[in-house]
Amino acid sequence: MKILVLLKKVPDTGLTLQVKPDGSDIVRDNITYVINPYDEFAIEEALKIKEKLGDVETVAISVGDEGAKEQIRTALAMGLDRGILVKVDGFWDLDGYTTAMMLKDVIEKEGFDLILTGKMAVDDYNSQVPAYIAEFFNIPQATYIVKLELDGNTAKVERELETGMEEWEVPLPAILTCEKGLNEPRYPSLRGIMQAKKKPIDVVEPSFTPSEAIKKVKLAPPPEKAPGKIIDKEFPENVKELIRLLREEAKVL
Amino acid sequence: MANILVFIETKKDEIREFSLEALNTARKIADASGGKVYALLVGKTDGFDDTLAHYGADVVYKVTDERLSNYLTVPYAKAVKAAMDKAGASVFLLSATSLGKDLAPRVAAKFGVPMVSDLTGLEYKDGKFEIVKPLYAGKVYGTFELSAEPAIISLRPKIFEKGEPDTSRSASSEELTVDLTDDDFRAKVVEVKEKETGEIDVTEADIIVSGGRGVKGPEGFELLRQLIDVLNKAGVGKVALGASRVAVDSGWIDHSHQVGQTGKVVAPKLYMAFGISGAIQHLAGMRTSKVIVAVNKDPEAPIFKVADYGLVEDLFKVVPEMIKELKEIYKVE
Numbered sequence A: 001m002k003i004l005v006l007l008k009k010v011p012d013t014g015l016t017l018q019v020k021p022d023g024s025d026i027v028r029d030n031i032t033y034v035i036n037p038y039d040e041f042a043i044e045e046a047l048k049i050k051e052k053l054g055d056v057e058t059v060a061i062s063v064g065d066e067g068a069k070e071q072i073r074t075a076l077a078m079g080l081d082r083g084i085l086v087k088v089d090g091f092w093d094l095d096g097y098t099t100a101m102m103l104k105d106v107i108e109k110e111g112f113d114l115i116l117t118g119k120m121a122v123d124d125y126n127s128q129v130p131a132y133i134a135e136f137f138n139i140p141q142a143t144y145i146v147k148l149e150l151d152g153n154t155a156k157v158e159r160e161l162e163t164g165m166e167e168w169e170v171p172l173p174a175i176l177t178c179e180k181g182l183n184e185p186r187y188p189s190l191r192g193i194m195q196a197k198k199k200p201i202d203v204v205e206p207s208f209t210p211s212e213a214i215k216k217v218k219l220a221p222p223p224e225k226a227p228g229k230i231i232d233k234e235f236p237e238n239v240k241e242l243i244r245l246l247r248e249e250a251k252v253l
Numbered sequence B: 001m002a003n004i005l006v007f008i009e010t011k012k013d014e015i016r017e018f019s020l021e022a023l024n025t026a027r028k029i030a031d032a033s034g035g036k037v038y039a040l041l042v043g044k045t046d047g048f049d050d051t052l053a054h055y056g057a058d059v060v061y062k063v064t065d066e067r068l069s070n071y072l073t074v075p076y077a078k079a080v081k082a083a084m085d086k087a088g089a090s091v092f093l094l095s096a097t098s099l100g101k102d103l104a105p106r107v108a109a110k111f112g113v114p115m116v117s118d119l120t121g122l123e124y125k126d127g128k129f130e131i132v133k134p135l136y137a138g139k140v141y142g143t144f145e146l147s148a149e150p151a152i153i154s155l156r157p158k159i160f161e162k163g164e165p166d167t168s169r170s171a172s173s174e175e176l177t178v179d180l181t182d183d184d185f186r187a188k189v190v191e192v193k194e195k196e197t198g199e200i201d202v203t204e205a206d207i208i209v210s211g212g213r214g215v216k217g218p219e220g221f222e223l224l225r226q227l228i229d230v231l232n233k234a235g236v237g238k239v240a241l242g243a244s245r246v247a248v249d250s251g252w253i254d255h256s257h258q259v260g261q262t263g264k265v266v267a268p269k270l271y272m273a274f275g276i277s278g279a280i281q282h283l284a285g286m287r288t289s290k291v292i293v294a295v296n297k298d299p300e301a302p303i304f305k306v307a308d309y310g311l312v313e314d315l316f317k318v319v320p321e322m323i324k325e326l327k328e329i330y331k332v333e
């Protein structure tokens, strides 16, 4: 069995980000990058399947710049077998379709039984790439999974949606996108980190020219909010005042 | 001229409000450009024509099919493609719900075009769209120009107005046949477990009462539930329980309640944060709320930077007092 895990390099989620004065990008000096948190669930799930079934090859694939090797290396230190980097400078300006097109050739060459991804990249909340890939390869997709059980050639999954839970059965080959709750991603062990140094990361050039159908006009900080009020009265007057303001000023109660 | 197809999501025999937001947005674009608005219903299609007309549809397309009573990506994407072709639509608009986010890129892939997701701003100018979307969990807002044809667009729920229904409007309706094969039904829905009745998801709520580490445990959440109960009885809107990641990871409450970067993105009219510090990943999920209330003992807590109203106070004093006060005002038990 062969599992591909798609992962994206994203800015550390705890950082405050600044926009460049010309609005062309965020200030990228001194930014630390991490594996997109949802992709860690995908990595962990691939490892769990490998541990259970034994004969499983696991490959990490990322569209990213030279530096994204570091995130791939972390995935290898967690336990994936090898990595492929589709190298693109400024990859964060690629739309989801372009990213998926760049992944397509690599995926085709590799072949797969299962593709695991995050449910979305936390930098832009798109949830696009997996569905594009599913359509390109004419395979079923199941998004937002919080439970996965492989039964022969069928993936039994639970999907967590805002409307409730759904159980789906999806025959392989398929693509599944991972939601928080699926598992607890492991930390790389020291041994894992040492082994990862010897695991191969192939670097390939993209075979697709980015689409120009989405053009960046500018980036800006979030719209400013008028400063709020701290209600500076004694208890319980402050609670009464809060409710009054919510009713009369904000008109939300 | 832009003909626009809008996907209509239904739940328990009702149209989801978010679909009306998309419909009304489509109406505005169509009015500006001289196009028509097509609403698409898949699966269960009966009894929605009037509402759809009132909120802006010119034509209601229906794909009535037993096999489609539960959402499935592949056949639904096929239905959308068929409807787009039939309508000669150059725009596909829907709400970025779990379903919308699953469906839209699959449709975009059929057309081989890039798409834009989860927008908070959309304007139609000279045959192109100028769009605004939060990036990096809302720390940055990006403005982009979209010239793809067709333009495939999902809107963040609760940001766009659904507008007032115009009861003088009517729409024609038409049954579509979509050529579906067994191959389209490879993925199967085994079971759908809808939320227990009465429990409202944070993404659907008008008001969210949310708790963090300061709530201290499951009992604290019981207290918040009492507040929710009173608000529900007061009839001030749909009220849901939210939580920070710490509360979820501590096992005090289920993950489906988590708001934030690795939880849900919400935009209620009122968000009340009790004992939540306002970490950047939490703000990512709730900063587009219309009115934010923060109750926190620590005056330095970052949540106060985004709060419209703040109380520097012990939540265990504030919540019971709120319950008492609201009971008096709304005369409920």
Ligand SMILES: Cc1cc2nc3c(=O)[nH]c(=O)nc-3n(C[C@H](O)[C@H](O)[C@H](O)COP(=O)(O)OP(=O)(O)OC[C@H]3O[C@@H](n4cnc5c(N)ncnc54)[C@H](O)[C@@H]3O)c2cc1C
Residues within 6 Å of the ligand: A006, A007, A008, A009, A025, A026, A036, A038, A039, A061, A062, A063, A064, A091, A092, A093, A094, A095, A096, A097, A099, A116, A117, A118, A119, A120, A121, A122, A123, A124, A125, A126, A127, A128, A129, A130, A214, A215, A216, A219, B135, B136, B142
């Ligand atoms: C002109 C332009 C400018 C943009 N500028 C910015 C910007 O400044 N900042 C910004 O955040 N976004 C920007 N975007 C959007 C963003 O970079 C793309 O949408 C993104 O590359 C596509 O992936 P996604 O983030 O939508 O992934 P999603 O579809 O949300 O990700 C889902 C899953 O797909 C997989 N995946 C996603 N991307 C990759 C990848 N590169 N390699 C391997 N697997 C992947 C992962 O498993 C991930 O969990 C811009 C887009 C355009 C067109």
Ligand SMILES: Cc1cc2nc3c(=O)[nH]c(=O)nc-3n(C[C@H](O)[C@H](O)[C@H](O)COP(=O)(O)OP(=O)(O)OC[C@H]3O[C@@H](n4cnc5c(N)ncnc54)[C@H](O)[C@@H]3O)c2cc1C
Residues within 6 Å of the ligand: A013, A014, A037, B211, B212, B213, B214, B215, B243, B244, B245, B246, B247, B258, B259, B260, B261, B262, B263, B264, B274, B275, B276, B277, B278, B279, B280, B281, B282, B285, B295, B296, B297, B298, B301, B313, B314, B315, B316
């Ligand atoms: C990759 C990643 C993703 C994340 N995603 C999310 C996410 O989706 N959502 C999320 O919420 N977090 C997320 N986090 C975690 C986030 O960084 C914070 O750790 C978390 O939001 C803090 O939760 P909290 O505010 O409940 O707890 P704390 O930060 O500990 O704050 C508790 C607050 O309660 C106050 N308090 C205590 N007792 C009382 C009292 N009696 N009355 C009033 N106030 C009181 C304290 O003053 C304090 O401000 C993420 C982190 C990472 C690294």
